[in-house]
Amino acid sequence: MEQTRLKVLLRRYLDNSLPPSALKELIAELQQDTHQDTVLQELGQALAGGAYATPTDTEKKDIIFRSILQKAAEQEAAAVLQPVKRHRSLWKAAVAAMVIILAGVAAYFAAGHRFTNHRPVLARQDVQPGGNKAMLLLADGRYVTLDSTNKGTLAQQGSATVSQTGGGQLAYDGPNANDKEIVYNTVFTPRGGQFRIVLPDGTKVWLNAASSLRFPTTFPANERRVEINGEAYFEVAPQQSSPFKVAAPHAEVTVLGTHFNVNSYMDDGAVKTTLLEGRVLVTHQGRTVALKPGQQAQTKDGIRILEQIDTDALMAWKDGRFSCNDIPLEDIMRQISRWYDVQVIFKDNITDTYSVEISRDVPLSKLLQFLELSGGVHFDVNEKTIIVKK
Known part of the structure; x- marks a missing residue:
């Protein structure tokens, strides 16, 4: 098909003048890779009123084009229209497919336009996403508000200096302590909050929303132990002589140096420990299992091991x-x-x-x-x- 003919079909569809007899022709042509630029250009101009140029990043354009057309080809695709029956007519299938295409291109251009066929999300006032915010509970019972803007020394806790380095990160700096010098701090993230902590041994912790981490401000020489509620990702600094332990409800994780995630949200059911790098031991009710990278241990009324976890999706919150x-x-x-x-x-x-x-x-x-x-x-x-x- 000539590009001019395809443009005519697309434009007639967009202005609601395309007859049903031409739908099969249009749908078939939308599957052809050779029409990629034409489709993106026409739909992009329709959405942006000509203000947004067709993207030039070939790789991104190819990905969005193929994902859109894959959905468009499925007559059972759930469109952005009112709920439809599974056995829809050709006309409804085409409308659904085209709306999905428009939706995909709109997301790609980030133009912020709404579709006339789409029931918009009803909201009196939009809710903004969370950010870097937390509360720090010091050993003497005082609270310190943490956010993305403050920098500098916050307190002296035992032999450790507590400082905020900006960008939503708290850092502890001090030597190993004897038992008499150990004091504990706790970081709480609210719903809609997240924060990073660098522990005194150099271990890095990413704390997700509605979570808490309790830890000594300086570690004793023979053991590093912290307590977690909610979700946290750990990059543990290796110390062969001092294992690192994470205590969570229904589970304890022991490592020497590794990367892993612990999800102990109570409303998520079981405590989930997922290993990304290295090796960890998970203990529950007297039973201990060793995890390999890509495995997840779920603990509640026993230990269940899951294989080949999608760690990229699991760690998306951290990124x-x-x-x-x-x-x-x-x-x-x-x-x-x-x-x-x-x-x-x-x-x-x-x-x-x-x-x-x-x-x-x-x-x-x-x-x-x-x-x-x-x-x-x-x-x-x-x-x-x-x-x-x-």
């Missing part, structure tokens, strides 16, 4: 992303609830699984719109409450 691949909506909404500090209420029983890949820096409405693109779910936001329904 500032939501990354969910075909998981229940309830699991996704728990993550959203913690990060945006909102309450989630399900009005309907939704058993479908969903996928999402998006920055944790976007406002809540953008993330919910992204989920709605998968179909079968709609969100109403009333201040700090999300109503989930079909």
Whole structure:
């Protein structure tokens, strides 16, 4: 097909003048890689009113183009329209496919336009994402507010100097202590907060939202032990003579030097310990198992080992992303609830699984719109409450 003919079909579709008899022709042509530039250019200009140029990054353009067309080819794809029956007509299938294409290009251009066929997320006021904020409980019972802006020395705790280095990081500097000198600090992140801590041995800890880490301000010579609630990622500084132990509800993790993640959120069910590098020992109810990289131990009423964990998705929170691949909506909404500090209420029983890949820096409405693109779910936001329904 000539490029001119394809442009005519696309433009006629966009102005609602394309007859049903031409739909098969348009859908077939959308599958052709040779029309990639034409499709992106026409749809991009339609969305941006000509203000946004077609992207020149070939690799990114190819990825978005192929992912869009894959969805467009599926007649069972859940569109951004009102819920539809599985056995839809050709016309409805084409409309759904085109809306998905428009949605994908809109996300790619980040133009912020809404689709006329899309029920927008209802929100009186948008909810902003979380950020670097926490509270530090000192040994004498005083609290210190932590955020991204403060820098400098905060306190002297035992033989350790406590300082904030900016960018949401707390650091402890001091020698190993004897038992009489050990004092404890605790860092609490609220819902909608995260923070990083550099422990006195050089171990780095990323603390997720609604979590806490209790630790000695200087470690004794023979053992390094901390306590975790919620979720944290550890990069443990190696010390052969001093094992590093993480105590969590229903589990204890022992390492010498490694990278691992502990999720002990009570509403997530079991405590999940996932190994990224090195080797760890997980102990629960007197039983100890060794993990290899890519394995996850789940502990509650016993120990269950899962193989080949998607560690990239698991660690997305640390890297500032939501990354969910075909998981229940309830699991996704728990993550959203913690990060945006909102309450989630399900009005309907939704058993479908969903996928999402998006920055944790976007406002809540953008993330919910992204989920709605998968179909079968709609969100109403009333201040700090999300109503989930079909």
